[in-house]
Amino acid sequence: MTIAERIVARHLPQQGFKTGLCKAMTMALLVATPFGLQAKVDDSLTYEPVAPTIDQARANILIARQLQFTHFRELGISDELSGDVFDAYLEYLDGQKIYLTQQDLNQFQRVRMQLGAALKTGQLQPGFDIYNLTQQRIIERLKFALGLIDQGIDQLDFSTKESMLLDRSDANWEPNQKALDALWIKRVKNAVLAQRLNGTDDDTITENLRRRFEGQLKRAYQARSEDAFQAYMNAFTGMWDPHTSYFSPRTSENFNINMSLSLEGIGAVLQSDNEYTKVVRLVPGGPASKQGQLQPADRIVSVAQGDEKPVNVIGWRLDEVVDLIRGPRNSVVTLEVIPANASDETITKAIAIKRDEVKLEEQSASKDVIELQRGDTDYTVGVITIPTFYADFQAMQAGDPNYKSTTRDVRNLIKELEADGVDGLVVDLRNNGGGALHEANDLVGLFIDKGPTVQIRNANNDVQVLKDEDPSVAYDGPLVVLTNRMSASASEIFAGAIQDYGRGLVVGSQTFGKGTVQAVRPLNHGQLKITQSKFYRVSGGSTQHKGVIPDIEIPSRIDKSRIGEDALDHALPWDQIEAVPHNRYFDFSGIIDELRQRHEERFSTSPEFSLLQQEIDFLQAQREMDSVSLNFEARKTQHEQIERTRLSIANARRELRGEEPFATLEDLEDWQDQQAADLNTTDDELDFVIREGGHIMADMLELDRRMVSIVAPKQYTAKASAQ
Template sequence: MSLFESVGRALSLSLLLAAPTALAIPSPGDDQRQAAMEVAESLRYGHYADVRLDDQWSTRAFQRYLDILDGQRAYLLQSDVDQFADLSMTMDDAILDGELERTYELYDLYQQRVTARLDWLIEELDQLDMSFDSDERLELDREDAPWATSEQELDTLWQKRLADAALTLSISGQEDEEVIDTLRDRYETQRHRVEQTNADDIFTILMAGVTGTIDPHTEYLSPRQSESFDIQMRLSLEGIGALLQADGEYVKVASLVPGGPAEKDGALKPADRIIAVGQEGEDMVNVVGMRLDDVVDLIRGPKGSVVNLEIVPGEAVDMTRSTVIDITRDTVKLEDQAASSEVIEVERDDGTHRIGMITVPAFYVDFDAWQAGEADYRSTTRDVAAEIEKLKAENVEGIVLDLRNNGGGALQEANSMIGLFIDRGPTVQVRDARGRISLYGDTDSGSLYDGPLAVLVNRLSASASEIFAGAIQDYGRGLIVGSNTFGKGTVQTLSDLNYGQIKLTRAKFYRISGESTQNRGVKPDVQFPSLIDPEIIGESSLDNALPWDTVSEVQYRSYGTPRQYLKELRERHRERADEHPNFHYLEERAELATRMREQHTSISLNREQRQQEADTRDEEMLALENARREALGLELLEDWTDARSSGEESGDTAQPDESEEDQPVDHAEVEEAAEILLDFSLLGPSWQYAIKNQ
């Protein structure tokens, strides 16, 4: 896909391209020049990696800049790229010296091509063929395609894109005239946005190309972006509580803020694409091709107001499969992220067993109260400790810590929470750019809980969650169950520049065993299927992610040998999973999603063929969902998205007193984690459990 959604008919762009409209691209200002030099110095002397801004780096930076401008090879010609080939050897000089004119000239040419193409699209709408009887297909990903060598070659591409855009709207239920009006409004709006480009916009894109060659978490923040970042860090953002990221022409949900409105609502999921945003009582605004910060501004709003989002589910491969959801904006409060617990009852031949489940949405601490010396300040460790005491009073036989979707937070809380389960010792190693390693750990003697323990994780468990899970696994203190974690094993700091800020990767996390959590994450002892595609979400899916590596391990004691029981635990898990409708569904859905992604590399421009392909995919999804529901004795559905929108695929709505039949799919992971932990406690006679009522 391109920056601006599908388009095209066979009208040559030769006249438009020969005399492109001049939009008076701003020149780099003194602020941008100085900021560029400061970014260069930060990368050379402050980044964790050994960054050398030389000719070899210039080649990568030039390519990255082109990828950001025209990643789908839809606007620029090979001759355009050749015209600026000198930048492949001089990007380093441009950034080091603040001489940005050539980089701005490339953006100028790119913007001329975009403007000319939008003018062409608007003109073409008057003669758009709405028959949709072509046998052609549109390639979905042109990231690795060669640059077009002629205007006619791009015309052919855009013929297909326009047909796709119109067909998508037509299948969604719009009449022909309405389709034309919608597309005209879309392209005119996009052209207006292009005309509003300022020097900050160009500089931010250029810096994204510069920093993106180093690693995905190092980035320049303009003054406007810095303000938004500060708001998010304070968790006082009045919005929906979702972290968004650009994904080609679309805006994708990267993760949900624990305790935020979107996470509580349950209808929005990671990997979903947002294609339109509307305010309550107003028309929806199409955001395909819109800048990420502009989309964020549309979604943000006062507490209590409602925002409407048109989304395409992350698992959908056809953009016609959109649905509209509404979310009431709110602020994210500390108490919304607080740990909570419940007791899971596991039935066995010898009776009912009780396993405690503690959900930890984030690693948080009330810094203000802590720094003020208040005795009762809130923190993850304190809240989890309170839940442990409650569960011990309930005489549970083991505790599962649920860190699914926990994206991290305060490192000090991950360290101190590990201390609840071990009697002093190291927890994590941090290596800086100079190779110096700092060791962090728990210094308090004794532990609060020394009984059977399991940690439940998934692909959205990141950073501090991975440090915690990795330490528990290395110590042999408990089992890790679930799916592979995110793989975020780097540390960033935010520094002020003369103009804006830079978020810079300064260090890397390592487990006490010496293994990095970077890129690979933490691999569970017992693996669950995952509906989150690792090709879309996770560190390994990001461009130029720093690699996995190791340092020397540190001395630490072993609390147990869970690995000796893994073969038996996995076999017992496999037997239960084969018979559990929800687990069978998770496995089949994961396999189907992978197969769809691999097979769906192009899309038909023929209405009947497109509809048939979409119906086939929907039938497969529906068959899986209804097979699950039939096995559980639930009412069958007519559309697979009904289960998704009702929250039946989310653990958010599950209550401890619900019957198995009423519980959503994700709750199967909770139940199975409890089953595995019970197996572990019964298999491991060497454990000395000291669960005492207090």
């Protein structure tokens, strides 16, 4: 008898429900009991349905009012919005469509268009009914998976030609529990197969999967009213834009701790992503950033303290995951993550990070010098790397005349570089997620005599123009600004202003597109982070959604379809307002085609770029895989091909540096672990993108010697068109 035939052997016990659910939802729970395997779990546990509180209802009413009357986007609560909230809520609760069935959804249809009216008046029960049924279905699915494991994973058949869809977000809901059973057999088979291919024995696989599913099951039984409320409110607030969100009282506490920078941890910003906790960005200078292995869009599967066994955190609340990762300085936490570029969720990687404080001095701007030999001419290029836009507000408020800030530090670095006789300057803003707005404004002022730097429009269409009022200029030579997809907010303001003024060239990849401003407003219960205004460049175009488009583009490993404002649901659109008068220091239109041609010629013969493009193509092929084979031989062949490619790319990079290649992938991974463990390891050779920025700067000088000083001779003053 096959596993598929065994699943009808006995019923899962129906869990009891207390009063409080509406009659229709109660009936849905009673009639949709699935057939499945009996897991060896504690059957004395029952799911206790959660119910809304009076405080939550009041907070809901306040949230609805603030969204309608103070948010930047004008959006009424309509029947259409009600349906969108319904869909977003289901996506949050079951985004991969692995718990609920179409039969379950049919029970919800009658409330689909009623949620909006209910949310206006604090009637939360419909949302809680949906949440309670989903939790019950999660429990049933996890018991089914545990039942499969109890039967023995050696009973699973890996000789068929089955395959499994990797991303089910756009798939249809399974029609009934029988179809869902078949799907979950595939999910368990996929998890077993992935671990077998990594050399894990069946006993360990069984232990790993049991620990994972039991941990999720425990969390499902421990659902709280606040979990349902926060999920429901964020589905609601997310209709206005992805940066507007509700913070429960507990989440508010974590948010305030993070904003004060007093947190000892790993230096990563996290958010909930369906049942996972996802890395949004790394704090510059923080332990995770310095360790180098954790990346944005990685999803955390488990957390281990020191040498202890890992705790599976799939399905955990965000605040609980944060508590688990947070810890005393110099202690080690190990995160098991699904890498952002993994072909499926069964591929994980363990990353050990030593906790520490995020120190301001480690976020500071730094400088370097590179020498370029071009024919008979040598160029000295200054490089200033700015990880974030920072200011020591405490020292500033205390009246310390030497307080640290981005602009002050960069001004001093420019003086040192000019003393070194640099011919031009490269400012590296890659991975700079923003920071203090006034620092972006002041930093622009180091490169222009004076003028507007950014426009800010609020919900009432009032426009505030920030300006550099200081006529002094710290640097008047040729300038290149490097950006990538992780350059956001204040970085985009600086890069956009430099581009609009014709003060320098932007080189790299399209920036994030975060062009909105949020404010945190207290509620009677928790807080509301709400978008209240929008950034616009001096040329009139918004940095929102579109970001800054580089003058010369360099491809990046970062997946734009997953990271960036335009990858987020309900992001505010790009638009433009009237430009403000500003100087235009140089018109690059006469030389930009030649600059691009020279750049492309260099890259066409560059082994570093060839290797980068090979890696991008490899990652893209991984991302484009929409299904995975459940046949052992076919999967093994695919797995070995992926490993060979990874090893080939790593060894090609080592050969460029004159280093010995690795014999096996295990050798590569051991070396990576050793490098990550040593936070003092540095790479003395600046990456080739920075060097290319220097070459572009040299090209600028060769094509037009007026760039020796492009601030003094202002070309013209105009209302430039939007970029």
